[in-house]
Amino acid sequence: MFENRATHARSAAHEVALDCLTAGIRGADPERATREALALTGADLEIATGKRSLVDLSAFDRVLVVGGGKAAPGVVRALEARLGDRISDGVIVVPADDPAVGEPIGAVALAAGGHPVPTADGADATDRLLEFADSADASTLVLSVVTGGASALLASPAGALTVDDLRDVTSTLLDAGADIEALNAVRKHCSRVKGGRLAAAAAPATVLTLAVSDVVGDPPSVIGSGPTAPDATTYDDALDVLSRYAVEAPAVREHLEAGAAGERPETPGPADPAVAEVPTHVVAGARTAIDAAAAAAEERGYQPCVLSSRVRGATRASAPTHVAVVTEAAAAGDPVDPPAVFLSGGETTVDVQGDGAGGPNTEFALAAALSLASGVDNAADEVVVAAVDTDGRDGATDAAGGLVDAGTVTDRAAARGALARNDSLGYLDDQEAALVTGPTGTNVNDLRVLVVPARRD
Numbered sequence: 001m002f003e004n005r006a007t008h009a010r011s012a013a014h015e016v017a018l019d020c021l022t023a024g025i026r027g028a029d030p031e032r033a034t035r036e037a038l039a040l041t042g043a044d045l046e047i048a049t050g051k052r053s054l055v056d057l058s059a060f061d062r063v064l065v066v067g068g069g070k071a072a073p074g075v076v077r078a079l080e081a082r083l084g085d086r087i088s089d090g091v092i093v094v095p096a097d098d099p100a101v102g103e104p105i106g107a108v109a110l111a112a113g114g115h116p117v118p119t120a121d122g123a124d125a126t127d128r129l130l131e132f133a134d135s136a137d138a139s140t141l142v143l144s145v146v147t148g149g150a151s152a153l154l155a156s157p158a159g160a161l162t163v164d165d166l167r168d169v170t171s172t173l174l175d176a177g178a179d180i181e182a183l184n185a186v187r188k189h190c191s192r193v194k195g196g197r198l199a200a201a202a203a204p205a206t207v208l209t210l211a212v213s214d215v216v217g218d219p220p221s222v223i224g225s226g227p228t229a230p231d232a233t234t235y236d237d238a239l240d241v242l243s244r245y246a247v248e249a250p251a252v253r254e255h256l257e258a259g260a261a262g263e264r265p266e267t268p269g270p271a272d273p274a275v276a277e278v279p280t281h282v283v284a285g286a287r288t289a290i291d292a293a294a295a296a297a298e299e300r301g302y303q304p305c306v307l308s309s310r311v312r313g314a315t316r317a318s319a320p321t322h323v324a325v326v327t328e329a330a331a332a333g334d335p336v337d338p339p340a341v342f343l344s345g346g347e348t349t350v351d352v353q354g355d356g357a358g359g360p361n362t363e364f365a366l367a368a369a370l371s372l373a374s375g376v377d378n379a380a381d382e383v384v385v386a387a388v389d390t391d392g393r394d395g396a397t398d399a400a401g402g403l404v405d406a407g408t409v410t411d412r413a414a415a416r417g418a419l420a421r422n423d424s425l426g427y428l429d430d431q432e433a434a435l436v437t438g439p440t441g442t443n444v445n446d447l448r449v450l451v452v453p454a455r456r457d
Contacts, residue, residue, distance in 0.1 A: 001025065003436040008403050013384040013451040016300050017403060020293040020341055020449045025390050025437070027292020028444045030074030030147065030212045033284040037210075038082045045083070049281040053208055057086055060206070061139040065090030065108045066129045066198070068154050069147025069224055070391050070443040071212040073100050073110060075283070076145060079210075080106040091132060092145055093125045093153040098439065116174065116396055117167045118155030126156040126193055133198055136205035144198065144207055146280075148214025148391065148443030150224030151184060156192040159255050159264065166190060169242075169249040176245040177351035179312065180215055184225045185233040186241050188267050189256055191225070195267030196275040198227035203274040213285035214391075214445040216310045216346050220280035230275045231267035235259035286310075286345030289390055289444050297341035302451070304343060305329075305336045311346030311446075315360045316419065318348050319367035323380065326450045331379035333455065342450040350395070356423020359395025361387040361446055362434065365402025366415060366424040368450075369433070373409040381406050384451040388435055391443035394425075400437045401446075402428045 001022045002008060009015045039046040043058040057063065063086055065076060072092045080087065087107045094101060096112040096119070103110060111129075113122025136142050157166055169190070173183050188195030199207050207228055215222045220229035239256045242249060258264050268275045286309040294304035307325065311318060326342050328334055348360050358366075368385040388394070388401035402424070408431050409415045418427035428434040 001437050007432055008435070013382060013453050014403065016297065016302060016341065017384045017386040017449045017451045019300065020296045021386055021388055021447060023296035024289035024293035024447045025440050025442060028284045028289040028390060028442045030071040030284055030442050031078045033288065034075045034078035034210060035081065037281060037283045038078065040082050047208065047281050049283055051279060051281065053279050053281065055141065055208065057141070060141040062088040063141045063143065064088060064132050064136060065143045065145060066092065066132050067145030067150065068093035068113065069145070069150035069212065070095060071147035071441065072145045073098065073105065074441055075147065075210050075212065076105045076108050079143060080108070089132065091125065091129050093122055093129065095149065095153065096121065113153035113155065115149050115152045117170045118152050118163050120163050122153050122155040123157065123163045126154045130156060130193060130201055133201040136202045138204045140205040142202045142205045142207045144209040144228045146209055146224040146227060147212035148445065150227070151187055151194065154193050154224065154227060158190055158192050161190055161251060161255055165251045169247060169252045172247050172249065173245060175352040176247065177349045178241065178245055179349055180222060180347060182241045182244070184222055186238045186252070187225045188231055188233060189235050189238040189259060190252060193227050194225035195231035196226060196229055196272065197267060199278050200268050200274040207278045209278060209280040211280055211282045212443060213282050214443045216312055218282045218285045228275060228278045229280060230270040230272065232270060234266060284442070284444055286444050289447050290343050290345050293343055293447065293449060301339060303336050303340045305340055307342055307344040309345040311344050311348060313348055315348040315350050315363045316367045319364045320371045322448065322450060323368050323371040323385065326383050326452050327379045330383060330452045330455065338452040339454040340452045342452070344448045345446055347445050350422065352422050354421030354423060356418065356421040357397055357426055358422055358424035359389065359397050361389050361394040361401030362397070362399060362424040362428055363419065364448065365404045365433065366419060366427055369404035369408040370412065370415050372404070372406040373412065382453045386435070387446060387448045390440060390445060390447050392437040392440040397425050398436065399425055399434045401435045402433050403435050404433050408433050
């Protein structure tokens with residue numbers, strides 16, 4: 001899975017880190033997870049992911065599959081395997097560099113969109129998707145596939161907004177370090193498809209959603225900006241986000257102000273029957289990857305310790321805290337006695353001030369390497385830290401993340417300078433510490449693996 005694995009596997013601890021990352025990414029494979037969640041008995045389709053839906057397919061004249069995201073092709077392949085020619089038609093929007101673009105999965109077309117910012121092609125594909133939704137009636141079953149990346153890929157500007165308007169405001173908010181809830185509050189109110197509007201377009205059809213979550217806690221309203229989920233945010237909330245992050249975006253602000261003044265309809269809220277009755281089945285998320293990584297650690301004789309699947313906040317501040325926990329284990333055997341593997345997931349953010357290359361995971365890795373190299377604690381000497389975005393692309397880079405240890409930072413001033421310039425990937429590349437996988441086909445956000453070898457007597 002990892003390019004130049006031999007270069008990275010410098011010790012047993014490095015190998016364990018790579019094995020755990022590989023197991024975590026593969027464990028969140030959307031096709032396998034969706035297959036496990038589906039069962040077809042005669043005409044009865046059962047979807048079980050903690051909650052349960054039972055659908056009599058014979059009650060419908062058409063079955064449509066619509067949606068998008070980086071992991072969407074895997075979900076659709078599982079649907080095709082279970083339902084076959086029962087699927088009438090559909091379209092999903094996936095990144096333009098996905099090798100499956102242009103090749104249908106059964107009756108479902110794969111159209112190209114843009115990520116991490118919207119593109120005109122994505123808007124055209126989303127308009128096509130909305131045409132399918134608009135054609136649905138009471139005898140139609142709409143299977144909505146929503147996975148990480150759908151917020152950018154499903155781009156259909158509302159009102160007089162353009163794709164350029166969406167791209168600019170998205171890029172500005174990302175660079176400002178806006179969290180996903182803030183970003184999505186704006187996205188939902190600038191879109192014809194997000195914030196429950198896809199489900200509203202499909203009414204009175206029966207809608208079911210299959211999701212692969214890349215957000216903390218797996219809330220349906222946040223995954224992919226919740227195209228089939230109730231939206232509790234308002235135009236006023238979206239305006240507050242622009243003010244909080246000092247974002248100009250005149251066209252977007254004008255659109256939102258018109259909505260706040262009652263000149264545009266709000267997104268469907270929790271009381272709207274078009275979205276209130278739509279079940280969302282999360283087939284995979286951060287915990288899926290963490291559990292698979294933990295099993296791999298245990299198989300290799302390391303005690304797994306899950307710190308959290310819900311880590312949030314500033315990336316640069318999160319890394320030293322993780323390092324503090326694992327060096328405590330290395331020195332004192334708390335909270336678990338080594339050999340141990342510490343695991344976390346979630347989504348941290350980067351406040352972009354420089355023009356370097358990197359993303360949250362390369363920045364986490366470099367900040368962790370600085371902490372390990374501080375010289376304050378010899379317990380850090382054999383600790384290995386790895387962090388990746390499970391989709392294989394950290395931020396806007398072609399790297400997945402980084403794998404570091406106490407020897408990664410050979411020049412602390414240079415490493416600090418790289419962080420200040422947001423050039424974590426540049427520094428890690430120079431140290432042969434950047435991890436590259438290529439597109440993985442899944443997206444359950446960040447996975448961090450910290451390996452503490454057995455303590456020496």
